[in-house]
């Protein structure tokens with residue numbers, strides 16, 4: 001039969017009191033110290049009916065609901081979640097709805113959690129938009145582009161490259177574009193599993209750190225009104241415990257404040273992005289962006305050149321359509337966001353640009369395919385024709401086959417960039433990408 005927690009505590013206290021009166025304990029009793037450690041076990045009790053889940057998020061399956069006021073055995077911490085044992089079952093509960101049980105633990109006994117304090121990880125921050133690559137050189141494939149100012153976890157060094165972890169992915173970055181921002185080692189108090197009371201921070205703007213359910217009330221019991229995507233700004237209205245009443249997209253509702261981060265109004269605005277011209281050529285890629293207000297519309301000269309090219313291809317029995325030309329910053333934002341939702345960021349980054357980094361925003365990029373093509377994003381008679389002829393009308397195939405490690409984009413036979421006949425011919429004859437031709441990364 002199992003002893004109740006209370007009995008265990010009492011038993012432990014008896015052992016401790018006993019040890020105080022006998023200075024010289026027989027060895028056998030010394031080694032039987034497991035009951036003392038047992039007494040210092042951290043117990044929590046639920047402050048509300050609380051779901052025990054199979055994992056550390058509300059996404060995970062509910063195993064059972066623990067009634068309010070029940071004791072659970074703390075096992076470990078996982079963000080704002082606790083791994084606990086209750087009624088023979090092990091699962092996860094939100095740490096906001098448990099309170100440390102008042103156990104008179106012997107003061108000298110160390111808690112297991114304090115011993116488990118792990119060495120601090122080394123963190124770096126990107127000082128520019130930075131490619132995470134499959135290997136330690138620019139020859140290697142770009143896995144994704146880490147935005148400027150993001151933290152990455154340092155893993156190891158390889159020459160002037162760092163192996164790092166970012167967003168669940170491991171890869172390599174040039175160490176020239178990161179700075180060490182490792183925080184001071186956490187104090188022992190922090191290693192304790194005791195939930196820290198987050199003082200409801202005052203008014204202001206917050207940003208979601210994950211896709212976040214907005215609910216009709218301040219608990220997961222309430223109906224979901226909508227899911228706010230990660231990274232969106234919400235307006236603080238009031239706080240109820242760990243829940244915030246907020247305003248988002250014209251709606252008012254409740255969200256768990258754990259998934260919000262304060263938007264610092266005092267923080268200086270991001271430095272203005274300026275268009276990059278190299279030898280008079282406007283360069284837009286993953287490293288060189290455009291400000292959001294850069295909105296020239298479709299370039300007239302490029303359109304006229306396209307019309308000429310289309311007329312010429314007609315004679316060869318090919319009808320060309322420009323199915324996407326100028327795209328505004330906001331439109332690109334919508335496109336990119338949808339692609340990320342659909343395919344995930346790493347995949348989306350191979351074929352779609354982040355807002356401000358699309359060449360389409362220049363008005364000089366034309367996506368061209370055959371009129372009536374079922375899949376305009378495919379190799380076709382039209383794209384083959386363009387590959388050999390486009391430069392004579394001032395266009396280059398901007399993202400050629402096998403150059404993803406340089407351009408950052410997979411082969412896009414349909415995406416042409418207008419450079420004017422002279423330069424387009426020079427780039428074409430060089431066999432280089434625009435980046436290589438201009439001598440930039």
Ligand SMILES: [Zn+2]
Pocket residue numbers: 360365366367414415416
């Ligand atoms: Zn394109």
